[in-house]
Amino acid sequence: MEKQSFDLAAYADASRTGPCFVCRLVARDPAFSHEILYEDDENIAFLNRYPTLYGYTIVAPRRHREHLASDLTESEYVRMQLLVRRVAVALEATVPCERVYVLSLGSQQGNAHLHWHVAPLPPGVPYEQQQYAALMAENGVLAWDAEDAAAIGEQLRVALVRLS
Structure with missing residues (x-):
């Protein structure tokens, strides 16, 4: 899938x-x-709207939370991490990947809602283009549309149901 430029400033x-x-x-x-992949009373998982990698998913609490340590109880955190892991396992079962990256980004200055990025690195990506380079929108985002999102979304939903 080709990448297209991304207006990072906007x-x-x-x-x-x-x-x-x-x-x-x-x-x-x-x-x-x-494209929502999973949701329950506490958490939601959905495809990144501006993915740099195919299947790139975001997992977040449904309620607005900004701080991992002070805004989540230990049991809320554990349930969210179990969902992050389930998404990673579903990605590994659905898209070819060498590794699944999991990280929490955001800041009080922007995208303050606590969320985790779960991004599958495809096999064969040169080392210099892996890790942060693979996640940076400055390097372009995948050119895809709602039909593409729906197709991978359905595959991931099926995989997540199997893991339940």
Whole structure:
């Protein structure tokens, strides 16, 4: 899948000045739809809208939380990490990957809602293009559409159900 350029400045501005992206998704804002893979009363998993890797998924608490240590109880954290792991296992079962990256990004200055990135690195990516380089939108995002998202979304939902 080819990559296309990404307007990082516009994205940064929206994430710093606009409403919370996870809260918009949870509220089902029609202007901000994503391919949802899993949700329960506490957590949600959905495809990244601007993926740098095929199958790149975000996992977040449904309620607005900003701090891992002070905003989540230990049991909430453990349940979320179990979902992160299930998503990683589903990705490994669905898309070819050499490794699945898991990290939490965001900041009080933008994208403050606590969330985890679960991103499958495909086999054969040269080492210099792996790790952070593979995740950076500055290097382009995958050129895909709602049909592509729906196709991988359905495969991942099936894999997640099997893991339940």
